[in-house]
Amino acid sequence: MTQENTKFPIYYALPLVIVMGIVLLGGWKMFFDSGNDTLPSTREGGVAPSVVRLSAFDGAEGFTHDDLKSAGVKLVNFWASWCAPCRAEHPQLQTLADEGVVINGINYKDDPVNARRFLEELGDPFAKLMADTEGRTGLEWGLYGLPETFIIAADGTVVKRFAGPITESILESVIRPAIDDAASR
Template identity: 65%
Template sequence: MMTLRPMVVLPPLIFAALAVLFYWGMGRDDPNALPSTREGGPVPGLTLTAFDGATPFTRDDLASGEVVLVNFWASWCGPCRAEHPQLVAMAEEGIPIYGINYKDEPAKARNFLDELGDPYDRLAADPNGRTGLDWGLYGVPETFVIAGDGTVIKRFAGPITEGILEAIIRPAIAKAEAHQ
């Protein structure tokens, strides 16, 4: 009878255990969904500066009775460029979008909007990232759906694609409208 040595058996056992662990982990909730402690609560504070002559906004503006999207973006962000056509399309539909330019150079941010179009009803800058910290930002782009009473209904991290718009953003807007 042949005996197996531990060094022959151990690597395949470790591999099998890791494979089972990874398979189990993949079957869990959406791995791209980042938890947000802001959903269901009031909008956090805003520490913003003016953006190149654009109409800024305050926390009170986010609780003025209208559902709005708050979109954090930057000119240096590739995914922001990828999502921009969706923002422009939503703005053309009449969906109000408030933009926060995040840790960006003002001239580069203005060139970005001049090149791709400006979908923002109101726009401000977060040059030091303070508002991003207060809002729990993971990075840009991130979009928040805000109910008319200033409640954060949804936070979406990442670029808004056509599929995300239909599956996540529009239902969140409908929920925000019903929340009022």
């Protein structure tokens, strides 16, 4: 009787080694890569998309595509009452509005009663306000989620798109520099 070779062939472990390598590379990229982590935007550098598919927002003055090409810097902010990050960023929008920054709001796929209640509770930072009830305008703008804010120069060029809630640190490190950039154009 012969005894079989009980050594483990290396090719049995090869799939496990490959999977572990992929996991380690992914983890390295996720935790240690200090590269640009912002979502890309095809809108930056181009003219702000149309807003013709928007509906009137209950009792608010609406805006047009021509308003986005008028003098001065303006922001377009997509938001909804059901969006918790929108609630978190609201104080920063109010700060900008109090400083005289023109913010055009687009209420996205929201119940009008809830949206109005949200603004009554937290304040209304929007100079003009429209509703994207079907989400079509959000698609045209390349929306990833809510909230999203676009900084637009006087000629209607999108200078910056920021996806996510504007925190105090984002306000200082991203939004204000983009507003300054838009104002210098």
